[in-house]
Amino acid sequence: MHHQLGWLGHIIRMPANRLPRKILYGQLHLGQRSAGGPKKRLKDKLKITPKKCGIKPPSLEDAAADRPSWRGLSQKGVQLAEEERRKQCLAKSQRRKLAQSAPATSGPAYTCPDCGRRCKSRIGLYSHQRTHKQ
Structure with missing residues (x-):
C-alpha cells in the first residue's frame, strides 16, 4: 500500500503529457470492460488505496503536490489502514471462536x-x- 501511494504521488506530479498520467486519468473511448466482475487493474487499485488510508479524493492532487507532506500523509494513512485491518481480523477471529464454542x-x-x-x-x-x- 505504501509503494502504491508513493507511485500515485509520483504520477500525479508528472506533466500531463506523460503516458502513465494519461493512463491514470484517461477513459476508454471504444468498447467496454467485460461484465460480471471484471478483473481489477492497477488503475482500479490506485483509486481504492487512498480511500482505505483516509486520504480524501478531492484533496489528493493538492496533497501529492508537496512531496514531504505526501510522504508523511501516506505513511500515516498506511499505519491507520493496517490498524483497521488488524482490528477487523481480530473481530473476525473472535466471532469464529464464539461460533465454535456456542x-x-x-x-x-x-x-x-x-x-x-x-x-x-x-x-x-x-x-x-x-x-x-x-
Whole structure:
C-alpha cells in the first residue's frame, strides 16, 4: 500500500503529457470492460488505496503536490489502514471462536455414540464417525 501511494504521488506530479498520467486519468473511448466482475487493474487499485488510508479524493492532487507532506500523509494513512485491518481480523477471529464454542441451539443435533461430539447435520455425523474407524 505504501509503494502504491508513493507511485500515485509520483504520477500525479508528472506533466500531463506523460503516458502513465494519461493512463491514470484517461477513459476508454471504444468498447467496454467485460461484465460480471471484471478483473481489477492497477488503475482500479490506485483509486481504492487512498480511500482505505483516509486520504480524501478531492484533496489528493493538492496533497501529492508537496512531496514531504505526501510522504508523511501516506505513511500515516498506511499505519491507520493496517490498524483497521488488524482490528477487523481480530473481530473476525473472535466471532469464529464464539461460533465454535456456542452450543448448537437451532435445529436437530446429532451426537456421536463413540465420543459424544455433537454435529449439526447427519452427513456431518457420518463424516465424523469415519474418524473412529480403523
